[in-house]
Amino acid sequence: MTAQDIDHIINHISLRKSRRRWRWIAIILFVIGLIALIANLAGTGLPEREHVARIRIDGLITGDQASIDLLQRVTKDDKAKAVILRIDSPGGTTAGSEALYDEIRAMSAKKPVVAVMDTVAASGGYIAAIAADHIVARGNTITGSIGVIFTFPEVSRLLNTVGVTVEELKSGDLKAEPSPYKPVSEKARAYSMTLVEDGFRWFKGLVVDRRKLDAAKVDALADGRVFTGRQAKAEGLIDELGGEEAALTWLKTEKKLPEAIEVLDRRPPKPVSEELFGVSIGSRALDWLGFPHIAQMAERAKLDGLLVLWHPAL
Structure with a gap:
């Protein structure tokens, strides 16, 4: 037997071991994924006991389908006797906030809804709150920011600096x-401002209608400023200072819910990767590659068009 034959046998054995190892790895990953999928599906089942559903509205509001589906599912759930919305959001798109508002109003027609503001419930976050039947905020919660903004980049000077020209052929000036x-x-500019003004009138109309405030007073408050919870209470923008306990007390007192009723978290189903690792694979990969902000930039890129958002640059 030659040295070449020995090398060939060794390589063949190594290859078989490598294939066997990768086969077992694939089987283990498949089993883990299957377990996570089953757990995920089981987690979307409806609770079997009466409860107050806690739904969190966090981060940018874009009217994503998962959030809409969750609201509709809880609305139809007879075991959910009331809903607490925990809002911690600076807002988002105008259309997304409108979709969220409409779903919360539809929910309120079936069961009582209380909004509990956490750190920030501004702009689109405030729109979500006023859709509820009762609003509770901490004294130092940031809220308000009644207004609409339309932002867009303008990079013509940068393009001129690097010698890039963009030609356009289009059907109309606008x-x-x-x-x-x-x-x-x-x-x-003038036409874009008509879009902003139309969305602004819609936002102010919601505040007038839901908070039962005089239109002139809302005009005075709607210059884009934010308020602390204490200031918002004084202006009539919220109902009460406190946290979730205050919301529960209101539900039990005003809506006659049982004293012993428990609060259960209701969440949209997570992707399997998040069930396994607690974070999306894409986000973790970007962190490993040294680009932790790209995922945030991708989320910000969703915010095209009219915004009801406090600090759009964030």
């Missing part, structure tokens, strides 16, 4: 305006 490739025209 098609794809404002454009990031050239300074905004007065015509485009």
Whole structure:
């Protein structure tokens, strides 16, 4: 037997061991994934006892389907006798906030809903809150920011610096305006402002209707400023200072819920990767590669169009 034959046998044995190892790894990952999937599906089942459903509205509001589906599922659940919305959000898109508002109002037609503001419930977060039947906030909660903003980049000077020209062929002056490739025209600016003003009238109308405030007073409050919970209470923008205990007390006193009723978290189902690792694989991979902010930038990129958002740059 030659040395070449021995090398061939060794390589063959190593290859078989490698295949066997990877086969076992694949089987283990498949079993783990199957267990996580079963657990995930089981977690979406309805609780069998009467309860107050706790639903969290966190981060940017985009009207994502998972959140809408959760609200609809809890609305239809006869075991959920009331709902506590825990809001910690600076807002998001105007359309997404509208979708969330509509779903909360539909829920309120079937069962009592209380909003509990945490650190921030501003702009679109405040829209979600006023859809509820009762609003509770901490004294130092940041809320308000009644207003609409339309932001867009303008990079024409940067393109000129690097020698890039963008040509456009379009059917009308206002098609794809404002454009990031050239300074905004007065015509485009004026028309974009009509969109902002229309969304602003809608937002103020919600506050007037839901908070039973005089339109002139809402006009005075709706300059985009934020309020602490204490200031918001004084202005009539919220109902009560406190936390979840205050919300439960209101439900038991005003809506006659049983004293012993428990509060259960209701969440949208997570992707299997998050069930396994507590974080999405994509986000973890970006962290490993040294780009932790790309996932945040991708989330921010969803915010196209009109925004009801406090600090859009964030």
